[in-house]
Amino acid sequence: MITQELLGIGVIGVGRAGLVHAQNFAYNVPRARLVSVMDANDQRAQEVAASLGADYTTDLERFLQDPRIDAVCVTLPTFLHATVVEQVARAGKHILCEKPLALTPDEVLSMAAAVKTGRITFVMGFMRRFDSSFQRARQMISEGAIGQPIVIKSTGRGPGLPPSWAWDINLSNGMLGEVNSHDFDAVRWLLGSEYQNVYARGRNFKSYDVAKSYPNFYDNAVVLIEMESGAIGTVDGSCPADYGYDARIEVLGTEGVLFVGTTAENSVTVWTKPKGVRQSGVTSWKSLFREAYLAEDRHLVDCIWDNTPPLVGLEDGLRALEVVRAANYSIQSAQAEEVRRAELPK
Ligand SMILES: NC(=O)c1ccc[n+]([C@@H]2O[C@H](COP(=O)([O-])OP(=O)(O)OC[C@H]3O[C@@H](n4cnc5c(N)ncnc54)[C@H](O)[C@@H]3O)[C@@H](O)[C@H]2O)c1
Structure with a gap:
């Protein structure tokens, strides 16, 4: 259950794509605020957090236990998507996952089961859908x-x-x-x-x-x-x-x-x-699809607040x-x- 006036967002993996989403959530997504970023690279996490006025951690468990975070943007290298999405879903937090969804269809089936059990919103990061x-x-x-x-x-x-x-x-x-x-x-x-x-x-x-x-x-x-x-x-x-x-x-x-x-x-x-x-x-891609990434991030927040189904989801990532x-x-x-x-x- 969301207890704050603004949806709390966390971003896992703040490299190239993660920074784009983190900046959007920090400044440009109504009804949401960037709470914290998580990255294995301590210096990168610290720099991004400081530039956006958010907290940071290198500890995934700690990040997932943060009650201020309602939804998570997963922008890790692709081979980490499956395990981390499952962990985030088990923590009961909503998800926007960057493309490609995973490495294998079997991974997607496990992710889908975790999303279903967690009863969370899942948005697939195909930003062209929002262009x-x-x-x-x-x-x-x-x-x-x-x-x-x-x-x-x-x-x-x-x-x-x-x-x-x-x-x-x-x-x-x-x-x-x-x-x-x-x-x-x-x-x-x-x-x-x-x-x-x-x-x-x-x-x-x-x-x-x-x-x-x-x-x-x-x-x-x-x-x-x-x-x-x-x-x-x-x-x-x-x-x-x-x-x-x-x-x-x-x-x-x-x-x-x-x-x-x-x-x-x-x-x-x-x-x-x-x-x-x-x-x-x-x-x-950052300039060509700037507006599309923003619309995608806003879509995640709108779906959660308004309890509406996402326009793009797990099946699209799987196909x-x-x-x-x-x-x-x-x-x-x-x-x-x-x-x-x-x-x-x-
Ligand atoms: N939609 C798009 O157009 C678009 C554009 C770029 C990247 N992507 C996707 O986004 C994902 C990330 O790509 P990128 O280019 O930003 O990669 P990147 O290498 O720039 O960033 C990955 C970040 O994850 C961190 N990281 C690595 N292992 C970690 C771990 N175990 N725990 C926590 N943090 C860890 C790294 O330190 C780094 O900061 C990929 O799946 C990629 O395909 C999508």
Whole structure:
């Protein structure tokens, strides 16, 4: 039971993504306040807490016993999501968990059981679901603006290498998990259809040093997808793309085409004779999806206060995970792979 006027929020893992959420909860989410951050890195936890006027700890048990914390944002490396989400659920605290949800479907089934037993709200961190352009695209498609969707192309590219823990495919499901989970979720959501088959190729073109320690590491991949609706398409990923952060989708329908996403950081264009036309490209997911992360964090708080079901949850995280894993199998087998679906507890 929530006993305070403002919902108390804690953030576990205040690295790149955790800082974005912690800043939102500290300053920009109505009916909530940031209470405490937890991170294994004492210095990082201390710095983030001091900058946001929150408490900090490196002790997870202590953090979970803090009665001021009603809801927790889990922004740990992916291989820690399952165990920590289960611990948070057992402590009876509501959860927003960053993507990818977990490493395996079995982990998700355990997480789902803990969430169900804890009777808590669980929001899956697919921030594109809260982006106004993606929302508009979904609405237009479902209203029939382009007829029946038949071919979809989704591109997800990150400017730099992911954090070093993600280089090990066993701890992250590789770039398709770390970067393209968003694409896989967005395709399924925009089309309103489940995945049937995938055929994927992955190559390491640039990251030779990483491959010395992690021979399975790939920095580019293309996945051919076949949906139950009959639509076909591709998801492609690249990391490091060097030039910027690139998240764009094209949907071809029987009666038109729809494009989502931009390469421009802002609307300023400079045109001079010596340098020609110049425009700043999108540099980071933090800037492109700033408003979407905020809407996602507000959604968690609204769902808890208003007792409404989240727009995106465990099943969405599970479906994206299943297609990522099928694509990774396909890279290894060089065969098309069926995307099998696990059943979540009712
Ligand atoms: N939605 C998005 O667009 C988006 C963007 C970036 C990252 N992510 C996801 O967020 C998660 C975190 O990624 P990141 O890039 O912020 O990673 P990161 O490495 O920058 O941060 C992870 C933080 O967790 C801390 N940590 C590690 N082990 C810990 C432990 N056992 N206990 C407590 N703290 C621990 C680290 O000290 C670090 O501060 C990943 O699942 C990633 O895929 C999502």
